[in-house]
Amino acid sequence: MSRLYCMGSNGQGQLGLSHREDIIALQEVPLPESLNKIKKLNCGGNHTILLDSNGSIYGTGDNNESQLGLPEKVLAQFNKLQCNVKVKDIACSWTSTLILTEGNELLIMGKGFKGELGLGSGVVSTENKWVSVMKFKQGNTVKLYGSLQNFVVVDNSLYGSIIYGWGANTKCQLLSPKSRKVEKPTVLWESSNTTIQEVAMGKDFFAFIDDQRNLVKLTGNVPQSFDLKNRTKKDILGIHCMWTSIHLQTANQIQSYGNNRYNQLFDNTKFDRDNVIKFVAGSEHGILVTKREDFFEVWCWGWAEHGNCGILNGPTEVQTSIHINDQSNISSPPNMIFKCKKEPFVYGGCATTWIWV
Amino acid sequence: MASAAYDQIEIEDMVFHPETQLFTYPCPCGDRFEVFIDDLFDGETRAVCPSCSLEIDVIFEQEDLAEYYEEAGVQPPEPLAIAT
Numbered sequence: 237m238s239r240l241y242c243m244g245s246n247g248q249g250q251l252g253l254s255h256r257e258d259i260i261a262l263q264e265v266p267l268p269e270s271l272n273k274i275k276k277l278n279c280g281g282n283h284t285i286l287l288d289s290n291g292s293i294y295g296t297g298d299n300n301e302s303q304l305g306l307p308e309k310v311l312a313q314f315n316k317l318q319c320n321v322k323v324k325d326i327a328c329s330w331t332s333t334l335i336l337t338e339g340n341e342l343l344i345m346g347k348g349f350k351g352e353l354g355l356g357s358g359v360v361s362t363e364n365k366w367v368s369v370m371k372f373k374q375g376n377t378v379k380l381y382g383s384l385q386n387f388v389v390v391d392n393s394l395y396g397s398i399i400y401g402w403g404a405n406t407k408c409q410l411l412s413p414k415s416r417k418v419e420k421p422t423v424l425w426e427s428s429n430t431t432i433q434e435v436a437m438g439k440d441f442f443a444f445i446d447d448q449r450n451l452v453k454l455t456g457n458v459p460q461s462f463d464l465k466n467r468t469k470k471d472i473l474g475i476h477c478m479w480t481s482i483h484l485q486t487a488n489q490i491q492s493y494g495n496n497r498y499n500q501l502f503d504n505t506k507f508d509r510d511n512v513i514k515f516v517a518g519s520e521h522g523i524l525v526t527k528r529e530d531f532f533e534v535w536c537w538g539w540a541e542h543g544n545c546g547i548l549n550g551p552t553e554v555q556t557s558i559h560i561n562d563q564s565n566i567s568s569p570p571n572m573i574f575k576c577k578k579e580p581f582v583y584g585g586c587a588t589t590w591i592w593v
Numbered sequence: 594m595a596s597a598a599y600d601q602i603e604i605e606d607m608v609f610h611p612e613t614q615l616f617t618y619p620c621p622c623g624d625r626f627e628v629f630i631d632d633l634f635d636g637e638t639r640a641v642c643p644s645c646s647l648e649i650d651v652i653f654e655q656e657d658l659a660e661y662y663e664e665a666g667v668q669p670p671e672p673l674a675i676a677t
Contacts, residue, residue, distance in 0.1 A: 281623045384619045440606075541622065566646075
């Protein structure tokens with residue numbers, strides 16, 4: 237059983253806290269008793285999906301586009317989603333939910349006007365049911381990635397990597413030349429000798445990293461200040477994208493490129509820790525984890541208008557009372573929000589911050 | 594003076610809703626930036642989010658609006674001057 241904490245934007249109940257207030261201090265999320273250990277958490281615009289180690293999925297937040305497939309239009313607590321098969325992976329677009337079944341079949345539910353359902357010409361809704369997108373060979377290792385108007389799926393086998401993608405293509409984020417949308421899963425790239433390990437998706441640009449930590453492919457409307465030529469060395473420990481910026485973890489630093497209107501680019505001069513072990517990116521904020529002696533710290537930075545980077549120099553424990561966002565932290569420097577003994581998992585959604593242990 | 598926009602978005606990346614005559618685009622807060630087609634026609638370039646302070650500049654030419662007016666089945670406030 238996991239414990240889950242969160243804060244930030246909550247207009248549609250996407251935090252699962254039984255209320256719809258934006259909050260600026262971490263609160264514990266009430267979880268259904270049947271939920272086992274959390275394996276993955278993913279957010280769309282206003283909905284949140286949890287995958288547990290039993291292969292069950294749970295959702296909360298906006299269901300107006302049937303992205304959760306439940307009877308209610310809006311939920312403010314995690315509910316088990318109807319699905320007859322065990323689930324291995326999940327990803328969300330703005331208003332849809334994509335799952336990978338144990339039979340390596342991709343199913344989707346929800347709505348999408350930019351081809352992100354992958355169901356072919358003109359299909360923009362699945363009408364409250366799971367619809368099959370495609371199937372992969374048994375035994376292949378398949379990983380799902382979502383951004384607001386796109387999905388990318390990596391299909392790894394003994395014979396190499398194949399990357400599929402679909403959705404908006406107005407910035408050549410999938411294929412050249414540009415097109416308004418790619419409405420069916422389409423091969424973006426394949427290789428028999430390179431294995432893709434990670435895909436980082438911005439709003440309309442994507443980065444692909446291999447298992448040797450090389451940045452092997454970069455597509456779409458990449459922030460101008462970012463230069464792939466200087467980045468082919470094997471020095472990337474992690475890569476994540478906010479919607480309008482790209483961030484690399486290299487030997488204890490976060491190097492950022494792109495939109496900096498709200499302190500999204502990490503300011504290493506305002507950060508005195510030297511042991512970053514991992515980081516993730518939400519829509520316009522980042523979350524990183526450091527290790528100090530025998531405990532871990534979680535820090536947030538970037539656009540914080542919805543309370544998603546916490547109270548500046550505020551508490552580092554989970555709060556039992558609701559701290560409604562007071563707009564005291566809009567544009568956040570690196571800000572410590574949590575301390576714990578066990579290595580935490582972190583995730584950033586659309587102005588939402590998630591920690592589970 | 595209006596504050597600088599958070600981002601610039603081309604009109605073809607937005608979603609047009611014929612029933613409300615709104616163009617929308619996802620906001621990083623979870624809500625959507627919105628602007629009416631008639632306001633774009635009249636020279637407005639900003640779309641705003643009802644839930645936060647962020648705004649985007651919409652990149653378009655007036656003649657780009659023709660197909661959306663047609664989709665909504667309504668006439669623009671004045672005839673569109675189509676460049677030849």
